[in-house]
Amino acid sequence: MQDYAGYKGQALDLIRRAGASIGDKVKLTRDRESVEGLLMPRAAGREDTQVVLKLSTGYNIGVKIAEDSRIEIVGAGAKPTLSKPPKPASLKGLPQVTIFSTGGTIASRVDYRTGAVEPALTAEDLYSFVPELATEADVRAKILYSLFSENFTPTHWREIAESVASEVQSGVSGVVIAQGTDTLGYCAAALSFALQASPVPIVFVAAQRSSDRPSSDAATNLVGAVSVAAKAPFAGVFVAMHEWLSDENLLVHKGTKVRKCHTSRRDAFRSIGTDPIARFHIETKRIEILQKDYSARGMSSRLVCNPDFDSRAALLKFYPSMNPSVIDWYVNQGYRGFILEGTGLGHVSAECFPSLQRAVQKGMFVGMTSQCLWGRVNMNVYSTGVDLQKIGVHPLEDMLPETAVVKLMWVLGQTDDRAKIEEMMHTNLAGEISPRRLEGPENDRAY
Amino acid sequence: MQDYAGYKGQALDLIRRAGASIGDKVKLTRDRESVEGLLMPRAAGREDTQVVLKLSTGYNIGVKIAEDSRIEIVGAGAKPTLSKPPKPASLKGLPQVTIFSTGGTIASRVDYRTGAVEPALTAEDLYSFVPELATEADVRAKILYSLFSENFTPTHWREIAESVASEVQSGVSGVVIAQGTDTLGYCAAALSFALQASPVPIVFVAAQRSSDRPSSDAATNLVGAVSVAAKAPFAGVFVAMHEWLSDENLLVHKGTKVRKCHTSRRDAFRSIGTDPIARFHIETKRIEILQKDYSARGMSSRLVCNPDFDSRAALLKFYPSMNPSVIDWYVNQGYRGFILEGTGLGHVSAECFPSLQRAVQKGMFVGMTSQCLWGRVNMNVYSTGVDLQKIGVHPLEDMLPETAVVKLMWVLGQTDDRAKIEEMMHTNLAGEISPRRLEGPENDRAY
Numbered sequence: 096m097q098d099y100a101g102y103k104g105q106a107l108d109l110i111r112r113a114g115a116s117i118g119d120k121v122k123l124t125r126d127r128e129s130v131e132g133l134l135m136p137r138a139a140g141r142e143d144t145q146v147v148l149k150l151s152t153g154y155n156i157g158v159k160i161a162e163d164s165r166i167e168i169v170g171a172g173a174k175p176t177l178s179k180p181p182k183p184a185s186l187k188g189l190p191q192v193t194i195f196s197t198g199g200t201i202a203s204r205v206d207y208r209t210g211a212v213e214p215a216l217t218a219e220d221l222y223s224f225v226p227e228l229a230t231e232a233d234v235r236a237k238i239l240y241s242l243f244s245e246n247f248t249p250t251h252w253r254e255i256a257e258s259v260a261s262e263v264q265s266g267v268s269g270v271v272i273a274q275g276t277d278t279l280g281y282c283a284a285a286l287s288f289a290l291q292a293s294p295v296p297i298v299f300v301a302a303q304r305s306s307d308r309p310s311s312d313a314a315t316n317l318v319g320a321v322s323v324a325a326k327a328p329f330a331g332v333f334v335a336m337h338e339w340l341s342d343e344n345l346l347v348h349k350g351t352k353v354r355k356c357h358t359s360r361r362d363a364f365r366s367i368g369t370d371p372i373a374r375f376h377i378e379t380k381r382i383e384i385l386q387k388d389y390s391a392r393g394m395s396s397r398l399v400c401n402p403d404f405d406s407r408a409a410l411l412k413f414y415p416s417m418n419p420s421v422i423d424w425y426v427n428q429g430y431r432g433f434i435l436e437g438t439g440l441g442h443v444s445a446e447c448f449p450s451l452q453r454a455v456q457k458g459m460f461v462g463m464t465s466q467c468l469w470g471r472v473n474m475n476v477y478s479t480g481v482d483l484q485k486i487g488v489h490p491l492e493d494m495l496p497e498t499a500v501v502k503l504m505w506v507l508g509q510t511d512d513r514a515k516i517e518e519m520m521h522t523n524l525a526g527e528i529s530p531r532r533l534e535g536p537e538n539d540r541a542y
Numbered sequence: 543m544q545d546y547a548g549y550k551g552q553a554l555d556l557i558r559r560a561g562a563s564i565g566d567k568v569k570l571t572r573d574r575e576s577v578e579g580l581l582m583p584r585a586a587g588r589e590d591t592q593v594v595l596k597l598s599t600g601y602n603i604g605v606k607i608a609e610d611s612r613i614e615i616v617g618a619g620a621k622p623t624l625s626k627p628p629k630p631a632s633l634k635g636l637p638q639v640t641i642f643s644t645g646g647t648i649a650s651r652v653d654y655r656t657g658a659v660e661p662a663l664t665a666e667d668l669y670s671f672v673p674e675l676a677t678e679a680d681v682r683a684k685i686l687y688s689l690f691s692e693n694f695t696p697t698h699w700r701e702i703a704e705s706v707a708s709e710v711q712s713g714v715s716g717v718v719i720a721q722g723t724d725t726l727g728y729c730a731a732a733l734s735f736a737l738q739a740s741p742v743p744i745v746f747v748a749a750q751r752s753s754d755r756p757s758s759d760a761a762t763n764l765v766g767a768v769s770v771a772a773k774a775p776f777a778g779v780f781v782a783m784h785e786w787l788s789d790e791n792l793l794v795h796k797g798t799k800v801r802k803c804h805t806s807r808r809d810a811f812r813s814i815g816t817d818p819i820a821r822f823h824i825e826t827k828r829i830e831i832l833q834k835d836y837s838a839r840g841m842s843s844r845l846v847c848n849p850d851f852d853s854r855a856a857l858l859k860f861y862p863s864m865n866p867s868v869i870d871w872y873v874n875q876g877y878r879g880f881i882l883e884g885t886g887l888g889h890v891s892a893e894c895f896p897s898l899q900r901a902v903q904k905g906m907f908v909g910m911t912s913q914c915l916w917g918r919v920n921m922n923v924y925s926t927g928v929d930l931q932k933i934g935v936h937p938l939e940d941m942l943p944e945t946a947v948v949k950l951m952w953v954l955g956q957t958d959d960r961a962k963i964e965e966m967m968h969t970n971l972a973g974e975i976s977p978r979r980l981e982g983p984e985n986d987r988a989y
Contacts, residue, residue: 147922245860245886245891248862278862358912438808440694441805444693469803479690
C-alpha cells in the first residue's frame with residue numbers, strides 16, 4: 096500500500112511505525128513538544144511531512160514532522176453518541192419559530208473516519224440534538240439547502256427571502272436562518288434590504304465549530320437565536336453569535352452592520368462602528384437590550400418583500416498600483432455599477448480617475464467605501480476626495496464595503512432610474528448608514 | 543455673485559443672510575441642535591444644502607441645512623501663529639536620526655481660507671514646530687516627495703527603500719519616514735521585505751489630524767517615532783502611531799502586521815493577530831517592550847537592500863457572485879500572480895475553480911488570505927479549501943491580504959523561478975507569518 100488515507104512518504108512511515116489507524120487517539124512528539132489528538136485523514140496531501148490531528152478542542156491541525164518525530168497510540172478515538180431524549184411533553188402556548196437550514200457548520204457533522212461533512216440536520220433531529228429548544232419555542236425546521244455559504248449568490252438570497260417572507264406572513268413569532276459563516280454577513284445584509292418592515296425578528300445563526308466537537312458553539316447559538324426570534328422585543332434582520340470564547344453570552348447584531356472578523360474563533364462576528372442591538376445571556380436566557388433605537392416587534396403590520404437583485408455590481412478593493420483597466424473591463428462587461436473599497440477617508444490613486452470618469456459617463460453607479468472598515472468616508476477633506484466627487488463617485492458614509500455591494504445589487508434589482516438609484520444608495524434603508532454626529536468622529540462607539 | 547467659495551443655492555443664501563465670511567467662527571442652528579465652527583469653503587459642491595464647518599477638534603464636517611436653519615457669527619477665525627524657538631543649544635552626543643518626508647497630513651498644513659494643503663515641512667522647520675525633538679535626537683530632515691500616499695506605487699517603495707538604505711549604511715542610529723496614512727501599511731510591509739537585517743529601527747509615522755488642528759497628533763507621533771528610532775533596543779521596520787484618543791501613548795507595530803482600521807481616529811492603526819512590539823509613553827518618553835522576540839539593535843552588521851518589485855500581482859477580494867472571468871482577464875493581461883482575499887478559513891465559490899485552474903496552469907502564483915483579517919487560513923477543514931489546494935492555490939497562513947500582495951510583488955521582483963517563488967511565499971521573511979501554536983486558534987492574542 097503506497098498511500099493510506101492521503102498519507103505518503105515520511106508521514107506514512109511514521110504512522111505505520113506506530114501501528115496507528117485513522118481515528119486513534121495519538122500523541123505526536125517533535126523536538127521536546129508533544130500534542131495529543133485523533134489521527135485524521137490527510138485530505139490535501141501536498142506535503143509528505145504533515146500529520147493531521149483533531150485536538151480535544153475539536154480543531155484540526157496539520158503538524159509538521161521532522162526526523163526525530165514520534166507517534167504513540169494513547170487510546171482509541173471515541174465517537175460521540177447521540178441519545179434521543181423523550182419528545183417534549185407539550186409545546187402548546189410556546190411561540191412558533193421556523194428554522195431554515197441552508198448548510199454550513201451549524202448543520203453539519205464531520206465523520207471521524209472519512210473527514211466528510213454529513214448532510215444537514217433534519218427537522219426531527221433538532222429537539223434531539225438541542226433539547227433546550229423545547230423550552231423556548233414550538234419549532235418547525237425546513238431544509239432549504241445543504242451548501243457552503245461561499246457558494247451563495249443573489250439567487251439564493253432571493254429564495255431565502257421569499258421562504259422567510261412566506262413564514263412571516265403565515266404568522267410565526269420569528270424566523271431563524273442557520274447558515275455557513277463565510278458569507279453570512281453578506282446574506283444578512285441582503286435580507287435586510289429584501290425584507291423590510293418585518294413585524295418579527297429574523298435571526299441568522301451559524302457555528303464556528305461543528306456539533307461533534309467539545310468546543311462546539313452550535314447548540315448554544317441555536318438556542319439563543321431561537322429564543323431571540325421567539326421573544327425579543329425588536330423586529331428586523333439580525334445575526335446572533337458568541338460574544339466571547341466562553342459560553343456565557345451571544346451578541347445580536349444588526350444585519351447591515353456585522354462582519355466575520357476572525358477565521359476560526361467562536362466570537363468572530365462583530366458589529367462595526369455601532370453597538371450590537373442586544374446581548375443574550377445563555378444561562379438565564381435573558382435578552383439585554385444594548386441599543387434602544389430599534390423597530391419594535393409588531394409595530395409593522397405587514398412585511399414588505401422585494402427579493403430582486405442584479406448581480407451586475409462589483410466590489411473592487413484598491414491597493415497600490417491597482418490596474419485601472421480592470422474598471423474598464425467591468426464597464427465593457429455590461430456591469431451597472433461598482434463599490435470601491437478605497438483607502439482612508441475614501442481615496443484611490445489619481446491614475447484611476449480617467450477610468451472612473453469613463454465608467455460614470457457610461458452610466459455606472461460608483462460608490463466609495465473604506466478598507467479601514469471602521470469610521471466614515473469623508474471626501475471633503477483632501478483634494479483626492481474632492482476630485483473623485485467631481486468625477487461622480489458617491490461617498491457612502493459609514494456603509495461597510497460588503498453591505499454596500501449587496502445594497503447596490505439590490506437597488507439595481509429595484510429600479511433602472513439613475514436618479515432613483517443614487518437616491519436609494521444615499522438613503523439609510525435598513526440601518527446601513529449611521530447618523531452623522533455633529534461632534535465629529537472621535538466618539539465612535541464600538542471601534 | 544452667483545457662487546461664493548463653492549456655495550450656491552440655499553446654503554449660499556444662509557451664509558449671505560448671516561453676513562459671514564470664510565474663516566469666521568459661526569454657530570449653525572438646525573432644529574434644536576447647534577454646532578460651532580469655522581466656516582470653510584465648499585470644495586465639492588454637489589449639494590446646495592450643505593455647509594462645511596471646521597470644528598474645534600480640527601475636523602471638517604458637512605452640515606445638512608433645512609428650511610429652519612440659521613447661521614450667526616460668533617467670532618473671527620483665529621489663525622494659529624508659529625513662533626520660532628531659539629535653536630537648540632547643542633545636539634552633540636545625541637543619536638543621529640534621519641527623517642524622510644514623503645507627504646501626507648503629518649507634513650501638511652491646511653490654509654483656513656482656501657482649504658488648500660500647503661507643501662511639506664522643510665528640514666529647518668522641524669525643530670521650530672516640534673521643539674521637543676531637540677532633546678531626543680540630532681535630526682536631519684529630507685524631503686522625498688510631497689504626495690498623498692494613495693498615489694504611491696512600487697516605484698516609490700523602491701526609491702524610499704534605497705534612500706533609507708543609504709542613510710542606514712551611513713551609520714545613523716535610526717530612520718523615520720513621515721507619510722500619509724492611506725497606504726502606510728502597504729509601504730511599511732514593502733520596506734520590511736526590501737530592507738532586511740537592518741541594524742537600526744526604521745520607523746514609519748503619520749498623522750490623522752494636521753498640525754494646524756488643536757487635536758493634531760502630528761507632533762506627538764513625530765517625537766515618539768524619532769525617540770524610538772534613536773533609542774529603541776530593537777531593529778527592523780515599524781509603524782508608530784497613537785494607541786488611544788488621548789495623548790498618553792503610542793504603539794509601535796511590526797511593519798508586516800499593521801493596518802489602518804479607522805478612517806479618522808488618531809488610534810486608527812492596529813497590530814492584527816499579534817501584539818505591538820512596544821508602547822511609547824509620550825510624557826516620560828519611556829519605551830515599554832510588549833514583545834520580546836525582536837531583532838536587537840546592532841545584531842546585524844549590515845542592512846540588505848533588495849528594492850525590486852514587480853507590480854504584475856493583483857489583490858482580489860471575493861464577494862458573492864464575483865465574476866470568475868476577472869481572473870482570466872488578469873491572466874490575459876500578463877499578470878504573474880494574485881492574492882485572493884477569500885472568505886472564512888480561505889474559500890471562494892466553486893464557480894471560480896475553472897478560472898483558478900487555468901491561472902495556475904499558465905504559471906501564475908495564486909495565494910489565499912482571508913477577508914476576516916484576524917485569524918489564520920486553514921484549507922484542510924472544508925472540501926472547498928481542499929479542492930482549492932488541489933488546484934494549486936497556496937494557503938498563506940495568517941498573512942494580512944495587504945501584506946501578502948506587497949510580498950508577492952516583492953518576491954516576483956526577486957526571482958522568476960516558480961519553485962523559489964512558492965518557497966519564499968511560504969517562508970516567514972519579515973514577521974508576516976506568525977508561528978502556528980499547537981493548541982489551536984482560540985488563544986490568539988490581540989484579536
